Amino acid sequence: QVQLQESGPGLVKPSETLSLTCTVSGDSISSFYWSWIRQPPGKGLEWIGYTYHSGSTDYNSSLRSRVTISVDTSKNQFSLKLSSVTAADTAVYYCARVWTGDYLDYWGQGKPVTVSS
Amino acid sequence: DIQMTQSPSSLSASVGDRVTITCRASQTISTNLNWYQQKPGKAPKLLIYGASNLQSGVPSRFRGSGSGADFTLTISSLQPEDFATYYCQQSYSTLTFGPGTKVDIK
Numbered sequence: 001q002v003q004l005q006e007s008g009p010g011l012v013k014p015s016e017t018l019s020l021t022c023t024v025s026g027d028s029i030s031s032f033y034w035s036w037i038r039q040p041p042g043k044g045l046e047w048i049g050y051t052y053h054s055g056s057t058d059y060n061s062s063l064r065s066r067v068t069i070s071v072d073t074s075k076n077q078f079s080l081k082l083s084s085v086t087a088a089d090t091a092v093y094y095c096a097r098v099w100t101g102d103y104l105d106y107w108g109q110g111k112p113v114t115v116s117s
Numbered sequence: 118d119i120q121m122t123q124s125p126s127s128l129s130a131s132v133g134d135r136v137t138i139t140c141r142a143s144q145t146i147s148t149n150l151n152w153y154q155q156k157p158g159k160a161p162k163l164l165i166y167g168a169s170n171l172q173s174g175v176p177s178r179f180r181g182s183g184s185g186a187d188f189t190l191t192i193s194s195l196q197p198e199d200f201a202t203y204y205c206q207q208s209y210s211t212l213t214f215g216p217g218t219k220v221d222i223k
Contacts, residue, residue, distance in 0.1 A: 044204065044215075044216045044217045045153075045155075045214040046214065047214060058211050096160075098212075099166075102167075103163055103208060104151075107160035107161060108160065110160055
């Protein structure tokens with residue numbers, strides 16, 4: 001059974017960089033695409049971006065200038081970095097597996113992150 | 118970027134009702150359309166992929182249809198566990214989610 005678990009700080013100061021890691025178990029990260037999605041309080045889902053095990057990436061155009069997603073195959077993990085955060089980046093952040101870059105079939109439980117001083 | 122819209126944004130229904138949710142893309146996306154169900158405090162769950170393919174373990178009362186730019190999710194007989202928010206998502210060009218449709222109890 002594939003499982004994903006987000007980890008990282010739950011509180012980030014404005015203008016700093018949000019960093020989260022997703023640990024994958026039950027599957028090798030050296031397959032499929034792996035993605036980050038977020039959901040602000042009371043709002044809908046927003047795709048942030050995805051990475052392939054080779055390291056290739058693609059991002060939401062509205063976040064591209066601030067986002068980096070990377071993969072560490074030795075640890076079976078992938079990571080999200082979002083720079084220059086503001087209160088608008090407060091959200092639950094989910095990691096997920098993307099089947100052939102198409103649909104998200106396995107999700108983590110979500111990591112709430114608040115941006116506040 | 119491809120934009121997604123859903124209608125209605127919310128609806129009230131009773132157990133046993135037939136429910137239909139519509140999703141529209143800003144351009145043709147073939148059948149690169151997926152549907153998710155999300156309950157409060159939980160991660161989304163994949164229901165339908167490729168516009169009409171039922172994900173393993175999902176009850177057959179859920180049906181997806183459509184191609185091009187217009188798509189529909191139908192729940193044939195609403196059950197108590199189906200009260201949730203439903204999102205469509207396109208994968209024709211990167212990924213984009215629709216704004217969601219909340220289904221609550223009448």
